[in-house]
Amino acid sequence: MNLRPCAIILALAVTASLPASASNTQHAVVRTDDVALFYRVYDAAGGHPSADQLQHEYLDVGSVGLHELARQRDVTGARIAGTLAKRPAIYADAKRCMAVLPRVRERLESAIAKLAELHPASRLPPVTIAIGRGKPVGIGSPATGVQIGLEALCATDWLNPDVEERFVTVIAHEYAHTQQAPALAEKEHPTVLEGSLAEGAAEFVAELIAGHVSYDYLAAITAGREKAVETAFAADVDKTDLTDWLYNSKADRPADLGYWVGYRIVKAYYQHARDKREALHATFAMTDAHAFLAASGWYPGIELR
Incomplete structure (x- = not known):
């Protein structure tokens, strides 16, 4: 889903700025630690972290994938704080989706291994599931890999009411975009x-x-x-x-x-x-x-x- 506008852009960030050796491996890393980092900051502030806290205690110290998401989609502490003020429920509700992340990671690693088996020339950039500014849900491209935002994907119940299945299939869809010819x-x-x-x-x-x-x-x-x-x-x-x-x-x-x-x-x-x-x-x-x-x-x- 390039989910462009269809972008259910989660904050799952995959980066394509990898060493050449990393792109040839038959194993892709699926990262979820940015989600835990966000909620440590969120919980410590009673659900109302400031823009400064979100910037310096979350975004600045997050993963390379989170930094790529921030760069591509203008995710800043101020913009997350703005979404929090307007739509606090999406961040509170997204906690329920954290429970499926271990199983999602396991299934995605298996799915990406299958991709590598079916298409040995596959590039295998890492996947990072993080927290963004409410949108987009997910993006995947040959140039930048995959980015996904937990809070955004968690809120898209209309795609599939089964949270685990939704995360696995949306991310697999975005991952497929990383293999496509940029011209298309x-x-x-x-x-x-x-x-x-x-x-x-x-x-x-x-x-x-x-x-x-x-x-x-x-x-x-x-x-x-x-x-x-x-x-x-x-x-x-x-x-x-x-x-x-x-x-x-x-x-x-x-x-x-x-x-x-x-x-x-x-x-x-x-x-x-x-x-x-x-x-x-x-x-x-x-x-x-x-x-x-x-x-x-x-x-x-x-x-x-």
Whole structure:
């Protein structure tokens, strides 16, 4: 989910500024210590830490991944304090999500190991789960790795009510973005097809390595009208206005149907391929969205295994 606007940007920070040797390892580090650090500061201040405390006792002494999150998303002590003042409940409520972190870390390490097995050329940057300023939930890119904010992801119950499953699949989705060609994954003004394939590929990889897609609700809201939805999508593939298909979900109005269609296109490509390893490599290397679509064998309403 690049979760760009779809960004459920958690403060899970993955950094790509790694030594070359680290990117070739078959093991990725999943860090959660920034969360514990934040709540030590938070609890010591009775739930009302100052901007100065948040800056100097949390952000300044946090991990490299937290520093990357702060740099990319302008997370400062003042901005966290501002969100705390306006929305104190999200930080109080996020404590419940801390309980799943050990199991999340264990499952993610297993999922990333599976990615390395299926795609040996994978870059394996670390993952850091931290606390941010309420948004975004999560970002993953080839240039900067993955960042995720616990408080933001914890608040997105509409994605999946199962907290552990939500964290694992969203982070697996973001991790998939770190493998994609920047020409597609980081294109500033993608078409509906390009954006949907970038997000759909991340959904497919999340399912492949973690067992489920992250936008699980999309199958339910498209059930019985798959052909109609995809026929409408096919008419919009070259549009650069993404409003109808991507980054338009809200808690009271789940949407983002481009994720679902893109996932089905990528799945069709993978299922039709004889060499699954090469198919996954081609999915990550994809830069020509129309060529990939043509090679996938997808058509509106296609039945997939």
